[in-house]
Amino acid sequence: MAVVQREELVPLDQSLSAAVAAVSPSVLHLARSHGGGTALVWKDDLAVTSSFHCPDEPEVMVATPDGDLSSRRATVVGRDPGLDLALLRLDGALVAPAYRDAGTLAVGNLAVALGRPGRSVRASLRMIGVLGQEVRTPAGGVLRSYVETDRLLPRGFAGGPLIDVSGHVIGMSTRTLLRGHDLAIPAGDLERSIAQLLDHGVIPRGYLGLGVTPVALARKLAESVGHERGVLVAALDEGGPAEVGGVRQGDIVLTLDGHPVPGPLELRELVSQRPQAQVELTLVRGGVAQTLSVKLGTRP
Secondary structure (H helix, E strand, C coil), rough: CCCCCCCHHHHHHHHHHHHHHHHHEEEEEEEECCEEEEEEEECCCEEEECCCCCCCCEEEEEECCCEEEEEEEEEEEEEEEEEEEEEEEEECCCCCEEECCCHHHHCCCCCCECCCCCCCCCCEEEEEEEEEEEEECCCCCEEECCCCCCCCCCCCCCCCCEEEEEEEEEEEEEEECCCCCCEEEHHHHHHHHHHHHHHHHHHHEEEEEEEEEEEEECCCHHHHHHHEEEEEEEEEEEEHHHHHCCCCCEEEEEEEECCECCCCHHHHHHHCCCCEEEEEEEEEEEEEEEEEEECCCCCC
């Protein structure tokens, strides 16, 4: 039985197929040990992919003008564990897509996820379900914003693009940043990460050089310093930033640059975002609050 196509759907149908065709040359096949994956051209000879299962020197298949695939050698320039991103450099020029500012999107917009887990580009139609604000990832990264669609990604799509109906790339799809959520990392966050990887080969992370454990302050002390919780310094790295800055074992750290530090996770996140920064630590020593100025180090 013939399929009846409503005329009002024809323009959308054509727009979607044209968008997929426009971006397809920028969607690369990534060979890996646990099945095929996908990479996305950034510009020139650079591409990005999800770092999960990405080998250091992967074989990448690039679409030729006649639709065939050619094998290219790639090397990993650097990895950003916080965004689960790997930056690849390939032999030869690549076809870069046009990128779209995620700030121009609205919940309810249509989008298409693309992947190339095999030889052919695959497409999955979806809707923008969430436009999220800043979020910290479990691996210590910070997303200034993120895009989440209305359903999970098919297998092999991680590292590929999420595109709009005009064929502009919204971001790179990822399945591993937040448990239970498949997201697209917007172009702005990709650009910041890529710039650091090109400059350093790694994402610099702040380093304080101490071991801490959470502690609840006694009522009178909490009332006098204005904080109920902090972290007790249990160990110091010899010659580390904390020791050089005057922190002592047994101190209770309350804040870093005015931000409360109720536990080790909060302290680690605050330090991680400030490599080489001069920070102020508010702490309690011998029942008396004081402030120290400490220059953080850098740990990849």
